[in-house]
Structure formats: structure tokens, C-alpha cells
Amino acid sequence: MENINIEKLIEEHRLDEALEALNARLESNKSVKNLLLGGKITMMQQKYGDSLNFFYKVLEIEPDNVEAQSKISSIRGILNITNSFYFENTYLDSSLYE
Template sequence: MMDEIINIEEYIENNQLEKANELIEKLITEEISKEKLFFLRGKIHYKKQEWGEAINDFNKVLEINPDNTEAKSQIEMAIAILGYYTPDMFNP
């Protein structure tokens, strides 16, 4: 199990996001360490700028472990990105 997690983390760091996601999906269906898997899949969505999916996965982490500070931080960052806009962009 730890080898798979390490592989997933390496795939994410090397932007091999599809490989990482395939391995996560396989492990999720096998009911293995869902907290870590949802967190890693959230990181994939975050890197792909899929903010809603990232927030959903990080929220799943918090359902499993409400004290997970990394997931809380990732949600806050994604929400900040979604809430950010520059008024000058709309008023040339």
C-alpha cells in the first residue's frame, strides 16, 4: 500500500496526473486508506485547476478525519482562488 502511495505522489510531482488518478481509482475501489487517496486525488484536481472537484475530495478527507489540517488548507486556497478577481479586468 505504501509503495502505491509513494508512486502516486511521484506521479503527481512529475505531472503524470492520469497515471496517478488511475492508481487512486483502483485503490479506492479496493477500500484502502481512503483519507490519503482522496487527499491525493484532490491534489490532482487542484493541479488541473478543477477547483470544485478538488474541494469535494478535500471535504471527503475532512469527513473521514475532521482534524486534517492539510485538507483544510487546500480548501481555503482553492476557495481563495475561486473568489479572487481583479475589477480592472472588467473595466478597461
Template sequence: METKNNLEVIDDLLKSEKAEQARSLFENLEEQNTADYFLLQGKIEQKYQNWGKAINAFNRVLEIDPQNAEATNNLHIIKNILNFWNPDLLNP
């Protein structure tokens, strides 16, 4: 039960733009094989633009909970960022 509360505290820190505190607390948590744990890990990695780690974390969420809409949406956002291409940048 305490771990669930820790995950909620970390998520609240992320939402209030306190990413450093959230990351620090998350790193001190014991790893769990839960969708909530990996979802939070993915959001932290996404915040720091660690795209590969974020994608891996969100994919783990979907392995555990295939219907998780938040993980699906975050993966879609990351893929759009990584696939962004601006032809004007190539034509100075």
C-alpha cells in the same frame, strides 16, 4: 500495506510534477474510505483544476479527519481562487 505504498508513490509523482502518471496510477487503485485516499484524490483534481471534485474530496477528508490541516489549507486555496475578482478586468 501495499495500498499505503501506492498512495505514497502517487503522492511522490505529484510532487515531482508527474501528474499524468499520478492520475493514471490513482485511477487504477481500489477506492478506500481513508483520509489519505481522499486527500490524494483532492490534490490530483486540484492539479487539473477540477475544483468541484477537489472540494468534494477535501471535504470527505475533513469528515474522516476533522483536524486535517492539509485538506483545510487546500480548501482555503481553492476558495480564494474561485472568489478571485479583479475589477480592472471590467474597466478596459
């Protein structure tokens, strides 16, 4: 599975296969590049918890990695918007259901 072109799988939107191939690669090579790729794949799948785990692993290796910091910030923004929509949206009051 090491020879699979993960970037090509991503381009073809075969994200489950790309992540499977990447996980196999990560068993022997937990490089920043591979961890960032894992974060990007899981972000595309909207698996934000998994994405955060990948990006935080990058920061363990390279604490100043700007890309990982940026992605973490983006995910936090997405999650805050989602939480605001579901829990603070004024349009979700009982008058809508009358």
C-alpha cells in the same frame, strides 16, 4: 494498477495517469491519505470542484484534519480571486474596447 507509484507519476507531471491509478486504488481503500492525494492531484489540474469533493470527504472521516481544511481555504481563495477578476475588475470596462 495497484502497484503503480502515484507519487512518481505526479513528479513526472503525468497527472491524468496518477488520478486514474488513484481512482483504482480508492475503490478498495478510501483512506485519508489517498483522498488527500486525490485532492492534491485535482488541484494541480485546476479542477477545483473535484479537489473540494476530495477534501470534504477527508473531513467526513477526520473533521479536524488541518491539511484538508487548509486546502479548502486555499481553493476558496483561488475561486474568490478568479470571480473578482472576471466580475469586479475595473479594468474590464467599455473604454478598453474603443
